[in-house]
Amino acid sequence: MIPVLHRGADPDQICAALTEHGAVIIEDFLDADTVAAMNAEVGPLVEADDPTARTFVNPFIADFFGTKVKHLSGLATHSRAFVDDVLLHPIYDEVCRRVLGPSCADWTLNVGHLLQRGPGAEQQYLHRDHDVWNFLPSPHPEVELASLVALTPFTADNGATRLVPGSNHWDGDRYPTDDELEIAEMPAGAAVIYLGSVFHAGGANCTEDEWRRGFHLSFVVGWLRTEENNTLATPPDVARDLPLRAQELIGYKAHDAIETGGGYLGVVDVRHPTELLASGEL
Numbered sequence: 523m524i525p526v527l528h529r530g531a532d533p534d535q536i537c538a539a540l541t542e543h544g545a546v547i548i549e550d551f552l553d554a555d556t557v558a559a560m561n562a563e564v565g566p567l568v569e570a571d572d573p574t575a576r577t578f579v580n581p582f583i584a585d586f587f588g589t590k591v592k593h594l595s596g597l598a599t600h601s602r603a604f605v606d607d608v609l610l611h612p613i614y615d616e617v618c619r620r621v622l623g624p625s626c627a628d629w630t631l632n633v634g635h636l637l638q639r640g641p642g643a644e645q646q647y648l649h650r651d652h653d654v655w656n657f658l659p660s661p662h663p664e665v666e667l668a669s670l671v672a673l674t675p676f677t678a679d680n681g682a683t684r685l686v687p688g689s690n691h692w693d694g695d696r697y698p699t700d701d702e703l704e705i706a707e708m709p710a711g712a713a714v715i716y717l718g719s720v721f722h723a724g725g726a727n728c729t730e731d732e733w734r735r736g737f738h739l740s741f742v743v744g745w746l747r748t749e750e751n752n753t754l755a756t757p758p759d760v761a762r763d764l765p766l767r768a769q770e771l772i773g774y775k776a777h778d779a780i781e782t783g784g785g786y787l788g789v790v791d792v793r794h795p796t797e798l799l800a801s802g803e804l
């Protein structure tokens with residue numbers, strides 16, 4: 523089962539549910555006003571995407587998303603509400619601290635992507651998001667925390683995410699069967715948070731005219747390369763006006779593991795890029 527908890531639940535309880543089942547639905551992750559404001563801000567932008575006209579990094583990924591899914595990425599450049607109410611959501615901070623914190627000096631945004639699954643979209647193949655880092659020896663500690671935040675209702679028919687609870691505990695080659703899938707049905711404003719080790723897939727959209735819109739947001743230990751090149755997607759001229767923690771999360775903070783016997787990653791002039799943003803040197 524996918525446990526359901528309220529946004530006000532104790533973060534320890536959220537993390538206990540997440541580590542046991544691999545996924546947890548958070549009710550009222552965003553309030554109704556925030557959902558409305560977000561839809562007003564990013565809705566027209568994602569609507570403008572033409573999935574039949576865009577290109578992808580390779581044909582495999584083109585197939586993974588298909589031609590019925592609209593995309594909007596680089597969200598921090600498009601929506602200040604995204605930054606303030608989603609990227610900096612306190613639940614992500616609490617959960618990342620507990621799940622990723624022990625394996626890094628700090629975590630970072632991996633991908634912040636608005637996905638709108640349209641009528642005719644097919645179910646994605648079942649995958650684990652952390653397999654993008656396939657060169658990492660297995661098993662390894664959790665390196666990624668992922669989520670879908672619903673900006674419209676997620677239903678069985680319109681493409682709600684399918685997840686395999688408990689698959690974070692599986693080893694080796696076990697692959698899910700269809701009867702092990704559960705559907706993350708949830709109202710707009712709810713979110714499903716899941717570990718990078720959990721099998722899941724965006725569902726098929728079998729409706730005639732209903733679009734399923736949600737943020738696909740994930741965080742990763744700060745020493746792994748991110749899927750989205752966040753510092754190029756949100757260049758210095760945009761980043762300098764964002765809160766410091768948002769700058770850090772989109773990659774302007776060096777990963778400094780000196781205290782734990784490691785080294786630094788991602789510096790500019792052997793300094794934190796956040797310092798250079800603040801001084802105007804970047």
Ligand SMILES: O=C(O)CCC(=O)C(=O)O
Nearest residue numbers: 637682683723724725738
């Ligand atoms: O859209 C969804 O429900 C899931 C998307 C997903 O799993 C992915 O893009 O990796």
Ligand SMILES: [Fe+2]
Nearest residue numbers: 649650651722
């Ligand atoms: Fe995924």
